[in-house]
Amino acid sequence: MSQSTELNLASSVFKANPYPAFARLRAYDPIHQLTSFGQQRTWLITRYAEAELVLRDERFVKDRQHVFSSARLPHVASSPPSFTDLMDMSIVDFDPPDHTRLRSLVNPFFTPRQMERWRNRAQEVVDELIDSVETKRSMDLIEDFAAILPLRIILEILGVPAEDGPMLHEWTRVVADSLGDPVASQQIGGVLQDFYAYLLALIEDKRKMSDGTLISRLIHAEAEDNQISAREVVTMTFLLITAGHDTADNLIGNGMLALLTHPEQLALLKANPGLLKSAVEELLRYRSPFMLATMRWASEDVELGGVLIQRGDSVLVSPASANRDGEVFAEPDTLNIARLENAHIAFGKGIHYCLGAPLARLEGQVAISTLLRRLPNLRLQVEPEALEWRPGSLIQGLRHLPVVF
Structure with missing residues (x-):
C-alpha cells in the first residue's frame, strides 16, 4: 500500500534531476500518495502503463463539479473572476x-497541415533572433531565443499586439512557476487580475474591429453561432497565450541542453539532418516540457496498479517519469536521437492531448536545426550543475541557459 510522504515536486532543486526519485517510485511505489491536506488524497502516477490509462480513461475527469457538490467547492464561489475563470475554466478543465x-x-487552426503554413514565418523569426546576437558571440538561449520564438508565433496566430509580448511572457512565467507551491499560488492574485483585465480590453477591441485572426474567429463563434460564451473566449485566449509559448520554450531549452551535454548525439544530428524529426521526439521524451499533467479527479472508485483510487481523489500523472519507463523504452535514461519506437506521452494522450503539439514540434524543429547550422560552435557557458530550473510542479524548464559560440 502506498504511503503518504513528502515529495517537493515544485522545487527547482528536485527538478534539476528528478529521474532517480521517479525510478524508485516506478519500481516500488508507482501509485504514490502525496502528502494529503484534510480529506483530499492526491496520487502521483509515475509508471507508463497507469499513466497512459489515466490520461485516456473517462472515469478520471477534469471538472471537479462532476465529482463534488457545490458545498465541497466553496472557494469557487468566493474567488474573483480573474482567478476562477483563468485557473479553473479553460478547455483543459472541462469534460465532454x-x-x-x-x-x-480551435482544432482547425492547429492541425499539422495548418501549422506547416507557419514554418516559413518561424524560420524568419529564428534567423532574426540569431542575427541579433551573432556578433555578441554569447546569449541566454532561453530569454534571447527559446522564449521569444513561440511567443511571437502564437501572438500572431491569435492577433495579439507584438509589443505586449514581454509583459505577457512575464505574467505567464509568474503563474506557471507558482503551480504546486501553496505560498506562491496565494501571491499571484494581482498578476491574474492584471492578465484578466488585459484580456477583457483586448477582446473588446477585437469586437470593434475584426481582423480574421483566431481571437476574432472566437468572437464570431460567440456572436453568430452561440458556440462559445464571452467568459470562454477570455479563458481560451489565456490558455493559448500561456501554453502556446511555454511548451515550445521548454522543448527548445531542454532539447538544446540535452544535445550540448551529449556531444556524440549533437555530432550525429549535425552529420545527419534527416534525423531531425526523430531527434525532436527523443528530446521530448528525454526531458519532457511538462513534469506533470494537469489534475484529474476520480469520478468513481478505480483500482489502479493494485491501489484503490477512491471517488473524489485527485490524480497527477508524470509524463517526465512515464517517458523514462524501462518497460516501454529501451535504455530509457540514454539519449538516442535515432530512436525508432518512441511512444512518449510528453503531450499527453486521449481527448486532452496537447492542442499545440504540431506547432511546438514545428518550432522545435526549426529552432534546433537552425541553431546547429548557423552556430556550429555553440556550447555551454557554465557547468550543467550550475543551471537553475524553474519552480512550479507543472512545467519542466530552465530559467536561463547561457551559451557561447
Whole structure:
C-alpha cells in the first residue's frame, strides 16, 4: 500500500534531476500518495502503463463539479473572476460535451497541415533572433531565443499586439512557476487580475474591429453561432497565450541542453539532418516540457496498479517519469536521437492531448536545426550543475541557459 510522504515536486532543486526519485517510485511505489491536506488524497502516477490509462480513461475527469457538490467547492464561489475563470475554466478543465464543443472551435487552426503554413514565418523569426546576437558571440538561449520564438508565433496566430509580448511572457512565467507551491499560488492574485483585465480590453477591441485572426474567429463563434460564451473566449485566449509559448520554450531549452551535454548525439544530428524529426521526439521524451499533467479527479472508485483510487481523489500523472519507463523504452535514461519506437506521452494522450503539439514540434524543429547550422560552435557557458530550473510542479524548464559560440 502506498504511503503518504513528502515529495517537493515544485522545487527547482528536485527538478534539476528528478529521474532517480521517479525510478524508485516506478519500481516500488508507482501509485504514490502525496502528502494529503484534510480529506483530499492526491496520487502521483509515475509508471507508463497507469499513466497512459489515466490520461485516456473517462472515469478520471477534469471538472471537479462532476465529482463534488457545490458545498465541497466553496472557494469557487468566493474567488474573483480573474482567478476562477483563468485557473479553473479553460478547455483543459472541462469534460465532454463542453470540452468537445470548445476544442472543435480551435482544432482547425492547429492541425499539422495548418501549422506547416507557419514554418516559413518561424524560420524568419529564428534567423532574426540569431542575427541579433551573432556578433555578441554569447546569449541566454532561453530569454534571447527559446522564449521569444513561440511567443511571437502564437501572438500572431491569435492577433495579439507584438509589443505586449514581454509583459505577457512575464505574467505567464509568474503563474506557471507558482503551480504546486501553496505560498506562491496565494501571491499571484494581482498578476491574474492584471492578465484578466488585459484580456477583457483586448477582446473588446477585437469586437470593434475584426481582423480574421483566431481571437476574432472566437468572437464570431460567440456572436453568430452561440458556440462559445464571452467568459470562454477570455479563458481560451489565456490558455493559448500561456501554453502556446511555454511548451515550445521548454522543448527548445531542454532539447538544446540535452544535445550540448551529449556531444556524440549533437555530432550525429549535425552529420545527419534527416534525423531531425526523430531527434525532436527523443528530446521530448528525454526531458519532457511538462513534469506533470494537469489534475484529474476520480469520478468513481478505480483500482489502479493494485491501489484503490477512491471517488473524489485527485490524480497527477508524470509524463517526465512515464517517458523514462524501462518497460516501454529501451535504455530509457540514454539519449538516442535515432530512436525508432518512441511512444512518449510528453503531450499527453486521449481527448486532452496537447492542442499545440504540431506547432511546438514545428518550432522545435526549426529552432534546433537552425541553431546547429548557423552556430556550429555553440556550447555551454557554465557547468550543467550550475543551471537553475524553474519552480512550479507543472512545467519542466530552465530559467536561463547561457551559451557561447
